[in-house]
Amino acid sequence: MLNFKIFRVNNLSIKRSKVVQYLLPLYYVEIIYVISLVNFLFGKTAATLIGGTITLLFTIHIAKIITESKFNITIQLLIMDIYIPYCMVFVINSIISDLPKMKTDYFIIAFRSLMCIAGIFSFFVLTESSQKN
Numbered sequence: 001m002l003n004f005k006i007f008r009v010n011n012l013s014i015k016r017s018k019v020v021q022y023l024l025p026l027y028y029v030e031i032i033y034v035i036s037l038v039n040f041l042f043g044k045t046a047a048t049l050i051g052g053t054i055t056l057l058f059t060i061h062i063a064k065i066i067t068e069s070k071f072n073i074t075i076q077l078l079i080m081d082i083y084i085p086y087c088m089v090f091v092i093n094s095i096i097s098d099l100p101k102m103k104t105d106y107f108i109i110a111f112r113s114l115m116c117i118a119g120i121f122s123f124f125v126l127t128e129s130s131q132k133n
Contacts (some may be wrong), residue, residue, distance in 0.1 A: 020122045024076075029111060031055055034054065035047045035051035038050050038051070053079055061075065077123065
């Protein structure tokens, strides 16, 4: 289902499915960001419970995407359909705003820019693969 070749040098080929599988775990950085936000708002216990639950569910979700579950691919497309515009607005707003920035803010801006580009690539790969079957 997710086996499209995108790069070939002699006998080495990188498949799009492998690229998508390695991009999905980068969303764990967003989970860490959510954990720190929940810790600030509700405390350590809530952050631990929510972070652990989200991490467990997302790990199962990634495993199901790797095993090519159409339901989980559809869920991932929905998540990316919400996440990509959010990242674009966040990055543009962060660049335009006059608020002082710390080093972590620059990391988050760079990371979300990368995830936005990777998300658009993954969106097309997952859409293409879900239409084939």
